[in-house]
Amino acid sequence: MGEKAGRRRPGPLAGLLVAVVVAAGCMGGGLDQGEPEQPGPRDSGRAASPGADSTRADGTTSVAEFKQDFSDAVGIAERYWTDRFRASGKQFQPIRRVVPYTRSGEVSCGGEGLPRNNAVYCSAGDFIAYDVNWSVGAFRQVGDAFLFYLLGHEYAHGVQVRLGIRYNYTIQQELQADCMAGAYIGDNVRSGTLTLAEGDLDEFREGLLAVGDDPNQPWFAEGSHGTAEQRTESFFRGYENSLDACGLG
Numbered sequence: 001m002g003e004k005a006g007r008r009r010p011g012p013l014a015g016l017l018v019a020v021v022v023a024a025g026c027m028g029g030g031l032d033q034g035e036p037e038q039p040g041p042r043d044s045g046r047a048a049s050p051g052a053d054s055t056r057a058d059g060t061t062s063v064a065e066f067k068q069d070f071s072d073a074v075g076i077a078e079r080y081w082t083d084r085f086r087a088s089g090k091q092f093q094p095i096r097r098v099v100p101y102t103r104s105g106e107v108s109c110g111g112e113g114l115p116r117n118n119a120v121y122c123s124a125g126d127f128i129a130y131d132v133n134w135s136v137g138a139f140r141q142v143g144d145a146f147l148f149y150l151l152g153h154e155y156a157h158g159v160q161v162r163l164g165i166r167y168n169y170t171i172q173q174e175l176q177a178d179c180m181a182g183a184y185i186g187d188n189v190r191s192g193t194l195t196l197a198e199g200d201l202d203e204f205r206e207g208l209l210a211v212g213d214d215p216n217q218p219w220f221a222e223g224s225h226g227t228a229e230q231r232t233e234s235f236f237r238g239y240e241n242s243l244d245a246c247g248l249g
């Protein structure tokens, strides 16, 4: 009784492998129980100020610098979600690790090798993995704000799993992750942990335009993330109004 929405598809977390060429393509879930091959480096706890040494479009950022900045963003995300969970009486378990990779298949999620040009959260092993060369390329193209968006979005998928959030459609999961990434950044800007340089908001807009779905892709298709407009709207809803706007329940 009371099943409203007709046919239920398996939730997006059940066996979903999504690779989007330009996007923060995501794997919302592992295909089965699997473990990544090796523990990746993960450190945390350093404060970052993306405005401090703003990098834009000039290709000066090295892979090593990017990895460092990414670790900083991870540390900020851990603190952010730890605080939010604590505020609602829960304990937050940080995502186990963050693994940069350079080759296709170098890292596996649930038995599936990860393709290049992607960033994912893998629920099977509770880790985030990203193609470091692809990410650095996007970083150079869009700007340093992109890194915080990318990490914020993938981290949000790990939070969704911790909260037991499962939607019927990929797009709902993805737009919520965009909203949560916006809240993570906006709240950290409001608290003074992050300082945005002039132009960073434009970088977010630019980056979100680049990761929108093809307009011809049906919204209900497995793998849909949302149009550029939808993703931009979700991100800024979270950015401006914090997590209350993201429907976490």
Ligand SMILES: [Zn+2]
Residues within 6 Å of the ligand: 024, 025, 026, 027, 153, 154, 157, 174, 177
């Ligand atoms: Zn995603």
